[in-house]
Amino acid sequence: MxxxxxxxxxxxxxxxxxxxxxxxxxxxxxxxxxxxxxxxxxxxxxxxxxxxxxxxxxxxxxxxxxxxxxxxxxxxxxxxxxxxxxxxxxxxxxxxxxxxxxxxxxxxxxxxxxxxxxxxxxxxxxxxxxxxxxxxxxxxxxxxxxxxxxxxxxxxxxxxxxxxxxxxxxxxxxxxxxxxxxxxxxxxxxxxxxxxxxxxxxxxxxxxxxxxxxxxxxxxxxxxNYITRIILPSIFIFLVIFLLLTILALLYKSRTERMEHEKLIDQANNEKLRLIGTLAANTAHEIKNPLTSINGFIELTRMKYDKDYKDRHFNIITEELDRINNIVTQFLYLGKPTNLTYTNVNIAQVISDVQTFLAYELEQHNINIHLKLPEESIYAYISEDQLKQILINLIQNAKDALEQTTNPAIEIQLQQQSPGQACIIFKDNGMGISKETQEQIFEPFFTTKESGSGLGLYLSKKLIEDWKGHIEVQSHKNEGTTFIITLPLNISKK
Missing domain, CATH: 3.30.450.20 (PAS domain)
Known part of the structure; x- marks a missing residue:
């Protein structure tokens, strides 16, 4: 004050x-x-x-x-x-x-x-x-x-x-x-x-x-007329300038306070995420060892009682263990999100590999996937495994959003916008997401799914920003959703 x-x-x-x-x-x-x-x-x-x-x-x-x-x-x-x-x-x-x-x-x-x-x-x-x-x-x-x-x-x-x-x-x-x-x-x-x-x-x-x-x-x-010609105009100028300066001061003060408030929130969130990440990583590490043992014993038991893999209960147990393992893996990424090897990654090749990997699953849900890739290879200095994880996460989210859509489709485009920048455009023709959801979609633990962890898009955004890139979402109700990923380029090879 x-x-x-x-x-x-x-x-x-x-x-x-x-x-x-x-x-x-x-x-x-x-x-x-x-x-x-x-x-x-x-x-x-x-x-x-x-x-x-x-x-x-x-x-x-x-x-x-x-x-x-x-x-x-x-x-x-x-x-x-x-x-x-x-x-x-x-x-x-x-x-x-x-x-x-x-x-x-x-x-x-x-x-x-x-x-x-x-x-x-x-x-x-x-x-x-x-x-x-x-x-x-x-x-x-x-x-x-x-x-x-x-x-x-x-x-x-x-x-x-x-x-x-x-x-x-x-x-x-x-x-x-x-x-x-x-x-x-x-x-x-x-x-x-x-x-x-x-x-x-x-x-x-x-x-x-x-x-x-x-x-x-x-x-x-x-x-x-000294008063009307000089005094009154001077007073008017004084009031106008004072009001303008005061308005600017209030705007500056408001912006400064907002930035300080956001900074405090970011610091609190970062500290919370650091603690959560540390706890999550330690917890995930402790869970992963017995989980591996459980998974092994389940396989041994199945080999004894269900050699033909027909028992529905064993299938459910295996699927749920896989889901637990995926969640634990995300918790590990939360604790150590950049602990992977960086190389010159061919982005188009990674997109093709992910399509091949998920082709059967998408076919089961009648989802058509279209790739628009340039003839010339585009390289970025990033983690290939992390890029795959990001694309898989986007496709899995799109698959869930396309459940109620007629003729569901996903399109992935790769463009080189400038000599030092590439753009991955990920589109689906699903039901779209609301403006309120768009504002929170990259926040940690925010999810619209009953069984979701709320970490997928948060980790994706964090990884992309670690690469000095950027991700944004564009969506309208009943008009589908588009994610745009911008990445800095390293070298280009044919």
């Missing part, structure tokens, strides 16, 4: 590191995009302000040319009025002489005195410098609606000032058309707020700067 708690803590640390790293990358990417949008909006606003200033400057330049050639008041006033009407953001245009008197006016003579006072009340004229203060001599401009932009003119050795009153509300309307995604606030350099457009955001990122030709600070702010 402690080790699993350590794994969980380690998973949290790994998920946290990855989520923080990914979150930092998302933050950098998202911040760069927001900054780029803010800078783009700043450029758009600056272009609009610059267009206002350029238009105003062009009016002053045109005035210089006109006044240099004519002082016709009606003509100059008409020029100013035309530009006043042309540019909707201009509220008033007038020209002041050296004595601060209005001499030309886009609105006519009726506003001359008012414009003189308006002009003289401003503490400074634009262009401005960083020390300029947006205020009048008499009072601060609270939420002003206009700005006064002035240009000095020097014409025929006389000084004039062209004054343009800019309607900040018109400028505000222009800015609204530029962008709807950002909040734009314009203030004077003394902090006086001119106007604000756009929706304010609870989470925002902003840039503030002073425009070079006007005494204003411009603040542009845009939505910056």
């Amino acid at each position: 402690k080790s699993f708690s350590k794994i969980i803590i380690l998973n949290i640390i790994i998920a946290l590191i990855i989520s923080v790293t990914v979150g930092a990358l998302i933050n950098r990417n998202y911040t760069n995009r927001v900054n780029q949008r803010l800078n783009n909006t700043k450029e758009i606003v600056n272009l609009k302000i610059q267009s206002f200033i350029n238009d105003t400057t062009s009016i002053s330049e045109s005035l210089t040319t006109i006044l240099s050639n004519s002082d016709n008041e009606a003509f100059v006033n008409k020029f100013l009025k035309d530009n006043h009407i042309r540019y909707q953001w201009i509220d008033h245009i007038y020209v002041i002489d050296e004595n601060k008197k209005v001499i030309y006016d886009s609105k006519g003579k009726g506003n001359i005195k008012q414009d003189e006072e308006h002009f003289n009340n401003y503490k400074f004229h634009f262009p401005i410098n960083e020390s300029s203060i947006l205020s009048s001599k008499s009072n601060n401009l609270k939420r002003p609606d206009t700005l006064l932009l002035t240009n000095d003119l020097n014409i025929n050795h006389k000084s004039y000032t062209a004054a343009t009153v800019i309607n900040m509300r018109a400028f505000k309307d222009e800015i609204k058309l530029i962008t709807k995604r950002f909040n734009i606030e314009v203030k004077g350099i003394d902090g006086t707020k001119f106007y604000e457009v756009g929706k304010q955001h609870q989470q925002s990122k902003e840039i503030t700067y002073m425009y070079k030709d006007l005494p204003v600070f411009i603040t542009i702010s845009g939505q910056y």
Whole structure:
């Protein structure tokens, strides 16, 4: 349990590191995009302000040319009025002489005195410098609606000032058309707020700067959803990675525990089989000696009382003694399964010998056996006697399975699958075996026969695995059973 708690803590640390790293990358990417949008909006606003200033400057330049050639008041006033009407953001245009008197006016003579006072009340004229203060001599401009932009003119050795009153509300309307995604606030350099457009955001990122030709600070702010764009994705990534790591840890832990459990079971089974094998071998050895004596005395008795071998009781005794002897022999193999000589065995020849040996018995049960053997001999370095024992055991099992089958048949194929591997395919057309039986068929002492020992297939599997081979079973109900034996090859001879 402690080790699993350590794994969980380690998973949290790994998920946290990855989520923080990914979150930092998302933050950098998202911040760069927001900054780029803010800078783009700043450029758009600056272009609009610059267009206002350029238009105003062009009016002053045109005035210089006109006044240099004519002082016709009606003509100059008409020029100013035309530009006043042309540019909707201009509220008033007038020209002041050296004595601060209005001499030309886009609105006519009726506003001359008012414009003189308006002009003289401003503490400074634009262009401005960083020390300029947006205020009048008499009072601060609270939420002003206009700005006064002035240009000095020097014409025929006389000084004039062209004054343009800019309607900040018109400028505000222009800015609204530029962008709807950002909040734009314009203030004077003394902090006086001119106007604000756009929706304010609870989470925002902003840039503030002073425009070079006007005494204003411009603040542009845009939505910056730090929680939804960075925090929540990072948390989601953390949870996903943590869950994946935890699932992998659980799978690994489950697999490890299963393997340890299987290992313990295998160790227990091996120890049990070792003890059983030792006991079985010793017991079989002790049984075999008196069994041989009994068998000898039975033969002597039979020679005395049943010379013609017609007594049914003697036949039964002999058959049962043979069965006991076979079981005792299997117990000996269980104790010492590899205590035989290994040689280069011709597999096809062994299969043919086994067929010949069991031919009469199979005929008695009307079982047809078919061999499909290659022309070229195939050799494996194994025990010939053990291979025969395996094949005999498979045929005996098939014979029992074919008792209720019409036209019973057994087929044995020998194939060379690759240069270093041979395959023996053993098929019957019996009733087949269930999936549950297939899972237990190679376990020791498992049998479906009333008189079986349950050691035949177990010993066969153990012998084949000792040869670095493999055996498997394939079967379906009413479709027969197939055993596939794979053996490593040694040499091949003709």
